[in-house]
Amino acid sequence: MPRSTLIDTLCAVPDPMLRIAPGGQIDEANTAAEAMLGEWIRQRSFVTVLRQPVLISQIEAAFRDAKPGTTRFTKTDQAGETVYRVQVTPLSAGEDGVLLHFADVSHFQEAEEMRRDFVANVSHELRSPLTALMGFIETLRGPARDDAEARDRFLSIMEDQALRMNRLVGDLLSLSRVEAEERIRPSQDVDLRDLLDGVIAALDQTAREQDSPVNIEAAPGDYRLRGDTDQLTQVFMNLTENALKYGGAGRPVTLRLSDGEGKGALRGPVVQVEVIDRGDGIDPLHLPRLTERFYRVDSHRSREMGGTGLGLAIVKHIVNRHRGRLRISSELGKGSTFAVILPRG
Ligand SMILES: Nc1ncnc2c1ncn2[C@@H]1O[C@H](COP(=O)(O)OP(=O)(O)OP(=O)(O)O)[C@@H](O)[C@H]1O
Numbered sequence: 001m002p003r004s005t006l007i008d009t010l011c012a013v014p015d016p017m018l019r020i021a022p023g024g025q026i027d028e029a030n031t032a033a034e035a036m037l038g039e040w041i042r043q044r045s046f047v048t049v050l051r052q053p054v055l056i057s058q059i060e061a062a063f064r065d066a067k068p069g070t071t072r073f074t075k076t077d078q079a080g081e082t083v084y085r086v087q088v089t090p091l092s093a094g095e096d097g098v099l100l101h102f103a104d105v106s107h108f109q110e111a112e113e114m115r116r117d118f119v120a121n122v123s124h125e126l127r128s129p130l131t132a133l134m135g136f137i138e139t140l141r142g143p144a145r146d147d148a149e150a151r152d153r154f155l156s157i158m159e160d161q162a163l164r165m166n167r168l169v170g171d172l173l174s175l176s177r178v179e180a181e182e183r184i185r186p187s188q189d190v191d192l193r194d195l196l197d198g199v200i201a202a203l204d205q206t207a208r209e210q211d212s213p214v215n216i217e218a219a220p221g222d223y224r225l226r227g228d229t230d231q232l233t234q235v236f237m238n239l240t241e242n243a244l245k246y247g248g249a250g251r252p253v254t255l256r257l258s259d260g261e262g263k264g265a266l267r268g269p270v271v272q273v274e275v276i277d278r279g280d281g282i283d284p285l286h287l288p289r290l291t292e293r294f295y296r297v298d299s300h301r302s303r304e305m306g307g308t309g310l311g312l313a314i315v316k317h318i319v320n321r322h323r324g325r326l327r328i329s330s331e332l333g334k335g336s337t338f339a340v341i342l343p344r345g
């Protein structure tokens with residue numbers, strides 16, 4: 001292939017590509033390769049430029065045995081670490097050099113890491129109630145066999161643990177369902193005002209028990225939108241439950257409804273619901289990670305209260321499905337506001 005044609009072809013590829021001549025110097029590099037490694041690389045030895053032993057030995061093998069292969073190359077700069085899968089291909093059995101193609105696989109790597117973390121988290125969350133259950137079964141078979149009082153007490157703890165596992169599995173199923181539907185646009189007509197009344201009614205008993213009234217503040221307005229009734233109920237149940245749980249006993253919770261145009265980077269008519277508590281607030285440090293699965297500010301307290309740490313992750317997915325936004329603001333000692341902004345159309 002004439003020189004101009006080869007370099008033109010390489011430059012048309014968005015991934016970094018370069019050719020190493022039989023003498024070991026880099027004689028062709030496309031724009032992406034220069035952007036990745038620097039413009040100085042031309043005519044330099046590949047050993048000087050690439051430096052990573054695994055890749056270097058792969059290239060040497062390609063020259064020696066005329067065999068193609070793949071390997072990894074990691075580049076670290078201010079922006080962080082980028083991982084590439086490098087395809088090493090000898091041209092005309094190495095006589096015309098060796099061609100390298102770099103594909104950025106960082107996002108696959110990240111997804112893989114997230115999947116591993118998720119599995120580890122789920123296993124960990126399931127293991128503790130399960131361990132407790134097995135322990136009590138053992139005790140009931142042995143030492144507490146004939147102790148009616150202990151048996152009742154243990155059974156009620158076992159029930160709590162089983163319920164916790166049940167909640168966790170329920171939340172996991174809910175999360176995967178919401179994720180699966182994330183690209184399907186919701187199509188029901190929902191009146192948020194009515195929906196919030198329903199949420200308040202459902203949580204009435206909890207609110208009474210801890211003496212935290214849940215009030216609704218709504219200026220006259222139009223609160224109808226296109227959405228999924230069950231999912232939006234789940235969003236505001238979760239947020240109001242959190243406000244009650246973490247807001248503290250005796251402190252009221254407010255659901256403030258408003259409508260308007262173009263809030264929170266959304267264009268067009270929107271409806272906003274703010275769930276406001278007067279609790280201890282959340283350290284700003286935690287805010288960016290709050291909607292991650294299993295992320296809890298105080299994991300002991302949250303578990304104690306029966307939380308799975310999946311509530312806000314579910315909320316985020318549902319809000320995304322509705323093409324809305326979730327904004328969290330909080331002040332230590334004063335309380336937190338979780339604002340959901342939903343487009344009406
Ligand atoms: N209103 C709030 N005030 C203070 N902290 C909060 C508030 N809402 C959520 N958090 C913190 O965010 C964490 C994550 O909340 P999330 O709703 O996802 O999980 P959870 O409440 O622990 O469990 P679940 O909702 O699944 O029962 C909570 O554990 C808590 O630490």
Ligand SMILES: [Mg+2]
Pocket residue numbers: 238241242307311312
């Ligand atoms: Mg919650």
